[in-house]
Amino acid sequence: MSPYPDLLQQARGLLSGQSHRIANAANLSALIYHGLPDINWAGFYFLEGRELVVGPFQGQPACVRIEMGKGVCGTAAATRSTQRVADVHAFEGHIACDPNSRSEIVVPLVVDGHVIGVLDIDSPKANRFTADDQAGIEALARIYQDSLGATS
Numbered sequence: 001m002s003p004y005p006d007l008l009q010q011a012r013g014l015l016s017g018q019s020h021r022i023a024n025a026a027n028l029s030a031l032i033y034h035g036l037p038d039i040n041w042a043g044f045y046f047l048e049g050r051e052l053v054v055g056p057f058q059g060q061p062a063c064v065r066i067e068m069g070k071g072v073c074g075t076a077a078a079t080r081s082t083q084r085v086a087d088v089h090a091f092e093g094h095i096a097c098d099p100n101s102r103s104e105i106v107v108p109l110v111v112d113g114h115v116i117g118v119l120d121i122d123s124p125k126a127n128r129f130t131a132d133d134q135a136g137i138e139a140l141a142r143i144y145q146d147s148l149g150a151t152s
Contacts, residue, residue, distance in 0.1 A: 004136030007035045011140055015147035021046075021116075024147050026056035028140065032121060033058030036133075039123045040100055044109075045073050046117035052077060055117065063097040071095035073118050076106035080115060084134050086127040103128040107141040111148055119144065 014027045025044040032042040043057020045066060052066040052073055069078040071093055076083040083106045088094045091104075101122040109117045119141045123129065129137075 002132055002136065003035055003037075004132070004139065007031065007136065008139055008143065010035070011143045015143055018147060019149050021148055022056060024144055028119075028144055029056050029058045032137075032140065036121070038125050038128055039121055041098060041120070041122035044117055044119055045077075047077060047115055052117060057120075059122070060098045060100075063095055066095060072104050072106050073120050076108045076118050077115050080108050080110060082107045082134055082138060084129050086129075088122075098122060100124045102126040105129040105134060105137055107138050109141060109145055111145050116148075 010031055011028060014031060015024050018024055029043045033039065041057065041059030041062065043059065044055035045052035046055045050068050054062045054064050066074045068074050072083045072085055072088065072091055085091045085104045088101055088104050101124060103123045103126050105121050107119045108115055109119060119137065121137060
């Protein structure tokens, strides 16, 4: 049974009426980290200049800065497309923040036509993320984006 219907409902409740970028990212990171099985990192990177800077997350300490176009996160931000990577060791230019991570999914966050960052989720299992996961995580990212309104 998919965890996403419950996660989406909980995310809407947590973020409803809240527009603070950091507070919403913190709550959504915790919700994802505790709500999805077999993940070891869930969090946000926010675009500052030409770099993604780590934001709220759950999991082991993370890389602080990632250049646009570099690694899975930088690629998602630069291409504005979700990156679902079955084996991070096979992804050219992968940045190994946690050596235990084997697969990753990164969704770009776009508000008012501008990339503001990414939602990044890692797993210690290879090929962890399915098409269902991608659809669910993209829906969670949309809830986050929508919570920010036009003021972000």
